[in-house]
Amino acid sequence: MKEKVYFIPGVDNESDESLCAKLEKAIMANNLFSFVQANDMVAFKTHFGEEKTQGYVRPLNFKMMGDLLKQRRALPFLTDTATLYSGMRNQAISHIELAQRHGFGFERTGLPLIMADGLTGDEELEVPIPGRLYSKVKIASLIVKTQALVVVSHFTGHLASGFGAALKNMGMGCASRRGKLVQHSTATPSVKKKKCTACGACVKWCPVQAITMVENVAQIDKVICIGCGQCLTVCRFDAIGYNWSETYEQLQRKIVEHAWGVAVSKKDKALYINFLNRISKDCDCMGGYKKIVPDIGVLISFDAVALDAASLDLVEKRAGKPLTALAYDIPHRMQIDYAREIGFGNPDYQIVEIP
Numbered sequence: 599m600k601e602k603v604y605f606i607p608g609v610d611n612e613s614d615e616s617l618c619a620k621l622e623k624a625i626m627a628n629n630l631f632s633f634v635q636a637n638d639m640v641a642f643k644t645h646f647g648e649e650k651t652q653g654y655v656r657p658l659n660f661k662m663m664g665d666l667l668k669q670r671r672a673l674p675f676l677t678d679t680a681t682l683y684s685g686m687r688n689q690a691i692s693h694i695e696l697a698q699r700h701g702f703g704f705e706r707t708g709l710p711l712i713m714a715d716g717l718t719g720d721e722e723l724e725v726p727i728p729g730r731l732y733s734k735v736k737i738a739s740l741i742v743k744t745q746a747l748v749v750v751s752h753f754t755g756h757l758a759s760g761f762g763a764a765l766k767n768m769g770m771g772c773a774s775r776r777g778k779l780v781q782h783s784t785a786t787p788s789v790k791k792k793k794c795t796a797c798g799a800c801v802k803w804c805p806v807q808a809i810t811m812v813e814n815v816a817q818i819d820k821v822i823c824i825g826c827g828q829c830l831t832v833c834r835f836d837a838i839g840y841n842w843s844e845t846y847e848q849l850q851r852k853i854v855e856h857a858w859g860v861a862v863s864k865k866d867k868a869l870y871i872n873f874l875n876r877i878s879k880d881c882d883c884m885g886g887y888k889k890i891v892p893d894i895g896v897l898i899s900f901d902a903v904a905l906d907a908a909s910l911d912l913v914e915k916r917a918g919k920p921l922t923a924l925a926y927d928i929p930h931r932m933q934i935d936y937a938r939e940i941g942f943g944n945p946d947y948q949i950v951e952i953p
C-alpha cells in the first residue's frame with residue numbers, strides 16, 4: 599500500500615506568510631493534528647540554523663502550529679540537540695541564544711524552547727530497534743519522553759549524506775551526543791596536543807576516567823573510552839578531535855537506524871513536515887546560502903521515509919537533474935533504499951496535492 603504524502607505547492611520566492619497560511623489550511627482541512635490529545639507534551643523538532651544561515655524553517659510556522667495544538671489543549675514546545683562540532687550549537691546556552699536571535703524566542707513563537715538532550719548533549723535514553731547495525735540506539739531523552747512529536751525539516755543538500763530532510767533531522771538531529779559520535783566515527787576521540795592547555799576539564803568530566811594528564815597534555819586511553827563525546831563538549835580550547843571517518847553509505851545506514859529509533863518511540867504519535875524552499879547545496883549547519891532549485895512547497899506525511907522519498911523525487915523533478923549534479927556526488931538515495939531494506943517506513947508514496 600502506498601503512503602499518503604500531502605503536497606502544498608508553493609511558488610518560487612513565495613513569502614513566508616503566504617506559505618504558512620497554506621500550511622495552516624492544509625493541517626486544518628485534513629485534521630493532521632488529530633493524533634495529539636489534550637495534555638500531550640508535543641515536541642517540535644527543528645533546526646534553528648547555524649550562525650549566518652538563512653534557510654531554516656521560519657518561526658512564524660511554529661507560532662501557527664503551536665496555536666493549533668494549544669487549541670487541542672496540548673503542551674507544545676520547540677526543541678533541538680547539541681552538535682558534535684564546536685560552534686554556537688554544541689551546548690544549550692549559546693544554542694538557545696542563537697535560536698532566539700533567529701526569531702525562535704517565546705515572544706515570537708509563543709513556545710518554550712527546551713533542549714532535548716540537556717545542557718551538554720549527554721541526556722539520553724536507549725531505544726531498542728530490530729536494526730542490522732544496532733539493537734538499541736541512543737536518543738535525546740526528551741524526544742523519547744514526550745507524548746508526541748512533529749519533525750519539521752528544511753530539505754537541503756548535504757556533504758556527507760547527500761541530502762538532509764526528515765530522516766537526517768531524526769537520525770542525527772534527535773540522537774544524543776554519544777548517538778551522534780557512533781554515527782560519524784569509527785574511532786574514539788583524540789587530543790590535539792598543540793591545542794591542549796592542560797586545563798583538566800576533560801579529566802574531571804570523563805565518566806569512565808579514560809583521560810589522564812601526561813606531561814601537561816590530556817591523553818585518552820582508547821581501551822577505557824566508551825565514546826560518549828563528553829570531552830568534546832567540555833573542552834573550551836577545541837583540543838579534542840574525532841575522525842569523520844565513516845563512509846557515506848555507512849553513515850546513511852546509521853542515520854536511518856537512529857531515525858527508526860525515534861519513530862519507534864513515537865508510534866502513531868508523530869507527524870513529519872518537509873519545507874522544500876530555499877534549498878541550498880549545504881545544510882543549515884553551514885554558513886551562507888545559495889538556492890540551487892526554485893522553491894517547491896511543503897510536504898507532510900505520517901511516514902518519514904515516504905516523505906523523504908517524495909521530497910527527493912520532487913526536488914530532482916523540479917531541477918530536471920539528479921541532486922548529485924546540484925550538490926554533492928555521493929550515493930544520496932541510500933537513506934531511502936536502506937530504510938526499505940530493513941523494513942522501516944514505506945518508501946512507496948502517493949502524492950495528495952492540496953490546491
Ligand code: SF4
Pocket residue numbers: 789793794795796797798799800801815816832833834835836837838
Ligand atoms: S579540556 Fe581540552 S584543553 Fe583542557 S585538558 Fe582536556 S583536552 Fe586539554
Ligand code: SF4
Pocket residue numbers: 786787803804805806807808809818822823824825826827828829830
Ligand atoms: S569520549 Fe567520553 S569516555 Fe571517551 S575520553 Fe571522552 S569523555 Fe571519556
